Amino acid sequence: MPKSEGGLGIRNLQARNMGLILSAAWRIAEKPNSFLHDILKAKYFPSSSIWRPKPNTPKSAFWSSVLKVLPILLQNSWIQLCNGSSSIWSSPWFNGWENIYDNLILQNRDFNYPATINQLWIPGRKEWNYSLVDSLFLQPAAQAIKNTTIVPTEEDDILCWNLTPSGKCNSKSTYRACLQMLFDTGTPSPDQVQESIKNIMKQVWRCKEMIPRIKTFAWRLLRRALATGDRASQFSRHIDKVCSRCGIPETDLHLFFLCPFAKAAWFLPLLFVKTEMLVANFPDISHIILDLLAQGHPTLNLNFLFTFL
Numbered sequence: 001m002p003k004s005e006g007g008l009g010i011r012n013l014q015a016r017n018m019g020l021i022l023s024a025a026w027r028i029a030e031k032p033n034s035f036l037h038d039i040l041k042a043k044y045f046p047s048s049s050i051w052r053p054k055p056n057t058p059k060s061a062f063w064s065s066v067l068k069v070l071p072i073l074l075q076n077s078w079i080q081l082c083n084g085s086s087s088i089w090s091s092p093w094f095n096g097w098e099n100i101y102d103n104l105i106l107q108n109r110d111f112n113y114p115a116t117i118n119q120l121w122i123p124g125r126k127e128w129n130y131s132l133v134d135s136l137f138l139q140p141a142a143q144a145i146k147n148t149t150i151v152p153t154e155e156d157d158i159l160c161w162n163l164t165p166s167g168k169c170n171s172k173s174t175y176r177a178c179l180q181m182l183f184d185t186g187t188p189s190p191d192q193v194q195e196s197i198k199n200i201m202k203q204v205w206r207c208k209e210m211i212p213r214i215k216t217f218a219w220r221l222l223r224r225a226l227a228t229g230d231r232a233s234q235f236s237r238h239i240d241k242v243c244s245r246c247g248i249p250e251t252d253l254h255l256f257f258l259c260p261f262a263k264a265a266w267f268l269p270l271l272f273v274k275t276e277m278l279v280a281n282f283p284d285i286s287h288i289i290l291d292l293l294a295q296g297h298p299t300l301n302l303n304f305l306f307t308f309l
């Protein structure tokens, strides 16, 4: 999970790998004049485009990876129509384009089907030729086409990416899209982290005075990942469940706040914190820490607190 969500900011490698392939697929789709595009076209989509690859051909490892992410690419890409020179049949240019052939009304045998999108416009103008569109496509596809915006410039049509404000694909957005897809298709997503913990961890990661070792300690304490006796003894019978000082189960609360030794440390001069009171009011460590910070104690800043613990 990202640090802002209470995680350690370590990326999911599977999503990272898929994301990079998705970025590569985007570059192939966006730059139909590139060398790589020419090679792939010759082999995998000679009479079409990357959006309609030939099925069932022997594939290279790279191309079969691209095919796996193609649905995500298609779902998040769209073409901004400028001069309308893109192909009607092999570019994703309106909502529902994937099923264009199912919505086609077959014409007489000698009918010449238009090839590029601008052939569906009124000649010389940037407006849909309603009667032509209606005679070629079934509803609701015809309506979707007529609702598609045309930009009044003479540039080439532009491939746009839905997941960034700029409309350009980047590896951060492809990573996120792939991670989401993994979660949607069964990879268990991490538990939601309490807001109080996220808030403290945001301050911890930002804190310049705190050394890294203390930062990761803070994370482990708040995310209940410290190997206290109570926790670690669940995994091995060689580990004592109880506190070596007083024989009570060694939980986070006991170790840091309730053990007589811990209590004595908290009650040292300059601190004078009565930890039983804290634990009685806030049974959760993140809330105890937030309360200590909110008290405005001159010594108890974030760095001191976690270093002290």
Ligand SMILES: [Zn+2]
Residues within 6 Å of the ligand: 243, 244, 245, 246, 247, 248, 254, 258, 259, 260
């Ligand atoms: Zn103890």
